[in-house]
Amino acid sequence: MQQNIFAIKAHILYAQTPQEIRCTEDGYLVCEAGRVAGVFPVLPEQYRDIRLFDESGKLLIPGLSDLHLHAPQYSFRGMGMDLELLDWLNTHTFPEEAKYKDLLYAQAAYRIFIDALLHSATTRACIFATIHREATELLMGMLEASGGVKGFVGKVNMDRNSPDYLREETGESLRETRRWLAGCSGKYQNIAPILTPRFTPSCSDSLLRGLGELQWESGVPVQSHLSENESEVAWVKSLCPDAAHYADSYDRFRLFGGEGCPTVMAHCVHCTAEELDLMQERGVFIAHCPQSNTNLSSGAAPVRLFLERGMHVGLGSDIAGGAHLSIFRAMADAIQCSKLRWRLLDQSLRPLNIAEAFYLGTKGGGAFFGQVGSFEPGYLFDAVLLDDGSLPHPQPLTPLERLEWLIYLGDERNLAGKYIEGQRIF
């Protein structure tokens, strides 16, 4: 019996497009060498001798992708939510992030975060650490050891408009970043570095220029924030009078997508048409963070427009602007925010539906990590098994109804198994 091939029997659901959730009831998914070989209603003859894991009755769906979250903020999620972005950063975020200079604190706090991430349905993530190189390396090592997620971690850069206790000198910021990248080389299987200028208000032109050069040399991807809040957008305009728009404040230093520069920008709530054109041209990913945009009163991004334009868009928990690590919750939040946006602001963009939200949380965001987030042949087999036995109901439900109900009501108790690239994690 071959060791690198197996089949799972379950109700198999995945999205190929935003329009439809494909469902194979009591189907078979064959995984070979960490990739999906196919999904079949009946196990084909050629696979009759491979190992078969019978998970009948459970739902098998692609692992979820979280395109934006701040690991050090997990410790205060769900607290201090009565402020807007800039006040919230100064009151809650910066004082907490400063604590991660202390590696003992960082270890205790990251342990809690990593345990939660391991037991979530998230299999891929783009993660902000803090400005501290050593604590960032600690986080990467701990994530690697947990095996519960693959993805990117960034040492944050910030050299202006932040308190003394959480601000780097420009040259030091660049040196530490180079030192960090060099240290990452060949060190991890699951985790890779990502350049992480916090956002334009925190990064001088010199810093962004240096990071752009580093990106050009290294080919390391980029994550940052874009057009989250109206006050922030106005601030960037006054900080960067020569930039055509907020996106250009990154782009002019070659930190905004294009060949060899995979980039994900969180939020994009208030982007202009010109910015969206540029993002589309450069293949920049949008991390839509509906709960964070609600909690911080930022607004509601026009996700329907992003989808209609065929832009790259996925979901982010944005811990701790968002209080919940669950990307299922982000799917429900995305639908709910799109409904209020439609009703209160703009009836030209109809609300998202369950298939679209599921697509965003799986294939939409997964694309940032390669062939991830679907069960089409050739995709990396990231998956979770869902068991809704803890949610009793009096009537029979279809697998699609069960998926919708788990998106709205499920939590980590409904997770019965997790696979990353064909490896069963639990």
Next chain:
Amino acid sequence: MQQNIFAIKAHILYAQTPQEIRCTEDGYLVCEAGRVAGVFPVLPEQYRDIRLFDESGKLLIPGLSDLHLHAPQYSFRGMGMDLELLDWLNTHTFPEEAKYKDLLYAQAAYRIFIDALLHSATTRACIFATIHREATELLMGMLEASGGVKGFVGKVNMDRNSPDYLREETGESLRETRRWLAGCSGKYQNIAPILTPRFTPSCSDSLLRGLGELQWESGVPVQSHLSENESEVAWVKSLCPDAAHYADSYDRFRLFGGEGCPTVMAHCVHCTAEELDLMQERGVFIAHCPQSNTNLSSGAAPVRLFLERGMHVGLGSDIAGGAHLSIFRAMADAIQCSKLRWRLLDQSLRPLNIAEAFYLGTKGGGAFFGQVGSFEPGYLFDAVLLDDGSLPHPQPLTPLERLEWLIYLGDERNLAGKYIEGQRIF
């Protein structure tokens, strides 16, 4: 040692006004004959011999009130959320409610609902059943036996604009309602009947007139829906050309508050100033149901305005327009919806904060049931004990921070005890 008096030691939090959550760290609450005798930082000498329950480290807060929910809809919460109100009623709600004619189905379904309600932080509720008298009596009996909640249950009345399988003939509806009320008399300790015309579109003038007469005779309170959705409001206008407004469609039949007619109306998203004036004059309660209003794309009610006017307002889960039974979730939803309303629609009404949301879910809604929802002396001792041990964190938190975090992140696992009128339920 007296049997009807005891003290609990815990972190004690409650709201007296919407402006402030009062907190007594490591305090003592004394309960005598089912009512709060007082909250003290140190146990007064006069109570030194009473039974003391040491719950140090836990939070003790008033039980939560759910002013609006549909028991038969619990079975399909979190499903079919991609529709607006009127389509959702016809596609999902009416077919499911029709099943409750079958008492075996009703028993199986209500068992699941009642078990969830028992293990929630809700101690008081206003509940819609279905049009079926027998299933309504079954629900009341099962709720009474569970002991997990006090409140009102209504047999629904509807004699028009609904499918044949879920529509009563006017005279039969009134006869069944009278028979039901007679049958309730003296039967329950925890549960009382409430008149429940579904909403004006489902109720002919004759039916509402008959229910108004019944209300006048019996003094039984009233619950219904008001101004949830724009299409519904327009429909009522065309159905009731002689009514001054939607509220008047109830008021002209004396089903809208005032002396001897306690009334709670769900939603009130699109009420006019005239309707709000009338509600305020008559002391009508508003059941604010933020998640339902989001899921069904109804809008966002101006709760800030209700509070500024000093109106009676509490929270409703509105199962299954809302997917979550938890009134903690309703608190967070109320804050989040108010933030999007502020950002997207109307910056004259600033968002709700955590103290205001907590007030709505405790004292605000509790007032419909009498002296309920606070720990001021004389209030009925409805309470829940909260234990956030399952939510690890790296830093010390104050009781207020822990309460906010439980509002955003907690679930039934964080419920360590429940009291209703001084009786410990679990």
